[in-house]
Amino acid sequence: MDATQMHDVIVVGAGPAGAAAAHRLAVQGRDVLLLDKAAFPRDKTCGDAISYRAMKIVEEMGALDGVRKVAQEIRSVRFVAPDGREVASALPRHPEYTGVLVIPRLQLDTLLKDHAVTAGAQLVENAHVDAIQPLAEGVQVSAGENMFRARLVILAVGANSALLRRQDILKEQPQTMLAARGYARGLQSDPHEIIFSYDRMALPAYGWIFPLPEGRANVGAGFFRIGPNKDQMPATARESLDIYMQNPAVQAAFTTGITLDEVKSFPLRVDFLRAPKFAPRTLIAGEAAGLVNPLTGEGIDYALESGRMAADGALAMLAANDFGAARLDEYARSLNRAFARFFRYHAVFRDTLFTYPWLLNRLMALGAHDRQFMDHLLNSALGILDPAKILAPRFLARLAFHP
Numbered sequence: 336m337d338a339t340q341m342h343d344v345i346v347v348g349a350g351p352a353g354a355a356a357a358h359r360l361a362v363q364g365r366d367v368l369l370l371d372k373a374a375f376p377r378d379k380t381c382g383d384a385i386s387y388r389a390m391k392i393v394e395e396m397g398a399l400d401g402v403r404k405v406a407q408e409i410r411s412v413r414f415v416a417p418d419g420r421e422v423a424s425a426l427p428r429h430p431e432y433t434g435v436l437v438i439p440r441l442q443l444d445t446l447l448k449d450h451a452v453t454a455g456a457q458l459v460e461n462a463h464v465d466a467i468q469p470l471a472e473g474v475q476v477s478a479g480e481n482m483f484r485a486r487l488v489i490l491a492v493g494a495n496s497a498l499l500r501r502q503d504i505l506k507e508q509p510q511t512m513l514a515a516r517g518y519a520r521g522l523q524s525d526p527h528e529i530i531f532s533y534d535r536m537a538l539p540a541y542g543w544i545f546p547l548p549e550g551r552a553n554v555g556a557g558f559f560r561i562g563p564n565k566d567q568m569p570a571t572a573r574e575s576l577d578i579y580m581q582n583p584a585v586q587a588a589f590t591t592g593i594t595l596d597e598v599k600s601f602p603l604r605v606d607f608l609r610a611p612k613f614a615p616r617t618l619i620a621g622e623a624a625g626l627v628n629p630l631t632g633e634g635i636d637y638a639l640e641s642g643r644m645a646a647d648g649a650l651a652m653l654a655a656n657d658f659g660a661a662r663l664d665e666y667a668r669s670l671n672r673a674f675a676r677f678f679r680y681h682a683v684f685r686d687t688l689f690t691y692p693w694l695l696n697r698l699m700a701l702g703a704h705d706r707q708f709m710d711h712l713l714n715s716a717l718g719i720l721d722p723a724k725i726l727a728p729r730f731l732a733r734l735a736f737h738p
């Protein structure tokens with residue numbers, strides 16, 4: 336590749352955010368280079384669940400049929416409350432989809448980057464970007480010995496903040512959740528039901544079982560080292576998963592002798608409200624901008640959406656040949672308009688519910704009897720209902736007086 340060639344945009348990171356950005360830019364006829372330090376197929380430590388919002392963008396990228404072929408459809412959810420009470424519920428009806436999906440990231444991310452490449456993005460694998468330097472008319476991106484040039488860069492490097500720190504973009508330690516997951520065989524619980532457990536662990540934390548095809552499941556656990564229990568948290572994410580593996584909900588879900596393969600841990604950045612969203616000639620998308628729901632830990636949907644928004648920001652800048660502060664700030668404001676209120680509410684829900692577990696117990700108890708309330712809870716968690724609706728006076732009254 337010619338190192339002096341000036342591309343329109345370089346996207347660093349070919350996860351969901353980077354693939355969505357590169358796909359949109361390529362579809363719009365832009366010259367886009369997609370760099371990733373890994374070679375695909377590559378794994379990404381994750382729970383592998385994709386929400387309706389994620390499915391919408393995957394569909395718009397033309398990848399949903401391929402995803403469905405290897406994914407497990409989920410139609411219901413089972414919660415184990417802090418007091419051990421189990422509450423199961425069908426997912427609320429969605430106008431377009433019959434359920435959310437679970438698909439290993441090894442497969443999802445390969446499909447997404449394939450669609451970006453088919454649309455016209457040039458992928459360079461094994462390109463570990465270590466520096467970005469300003470040029471008179473753009474940026475120079477270095478990956479070891481290799482140099483690339485573009486008028487603008489989109490950083491979609493996920494929770495790995497090394498590059499953002501080196502560039503002095505990220506100046507403080509971001510708030511993170513620590514989580515670990517592995518893959519198990521021999522699932523004997525409902526293969527279309529996901530399980531979230533909040534019992535037998537210091538909160539804020541949860542464990543999950545997300546079914547995959549052929550009796551496999553993604554089993555994981557994660558926690559925040561915050562709040563009144565912060566000194567009682569496990570030393571590592573792996574330890575929190577070991578604790579969860581002893582949970583009766585896990586033991587009951589699998590045939591005896593369950594073992595986990597491919598156990599890996601990784602942090603989740605949940606600092607969107609404080610995170611930098613741009614730098615000179617640089618837009619930041621996905622988890623690199625802290626876009627993970629601080630209550631549920633999902634971030635694939637927000638990575639895809641923000642990747643697309645970064646592409647739209649880039650398209651506007653390229654069209655106007657204006658990469659100035661006002662344009663960069665407009666991108667940050669578009670992210671804030673889309674996500675800030677929602678993330679603020681969910682951070683407050685997390686801090687309140689996990690500080691006062693009796694409240695979470697009451698929520699679950701009420702949800703077990705009140706379909707409309709449970710639908711609101713689930714739709715809010717899925718990001719398709721304004722979370723303020725949970726605080727409607729009629730629900731607060733029911734919560735206060737529910738036996």
Ligand SMILES: Cc1cc2nc3c(=O)[nH]c(=O)nc-3n(C[C@H](O)[C@H](O)[C@H](O)COP(=O)(O)OP(=O)(O)OC[C@H]3O[C@@H](n4cnc5c(N)ncnc54)[C@H](O)[C@@H]3O)c2cc1C
Nearest residue numbers: 348350351352372381382383384464493621622633634635
């Ligand atoms: C244990 C765990 C469970 C989770 N469960 C879920 C879930 O069930 N559902 C959900 O929606 N979200 C979940 N998440 C969050 C989700 O995984 C992330 O939010 C999502 O992957 C973010 O996408 P992204 O494109 O921003 O970044 P990533 O998916 O992390 O992609 C970043 C890409 O950038 C590349 N890269 C990084 N640095 C460089 C560099 N310097 N040079 C070149 N390339 C680079 C990486 O190789 C990678 O391909 C979970 C996270 C964890 C840790």
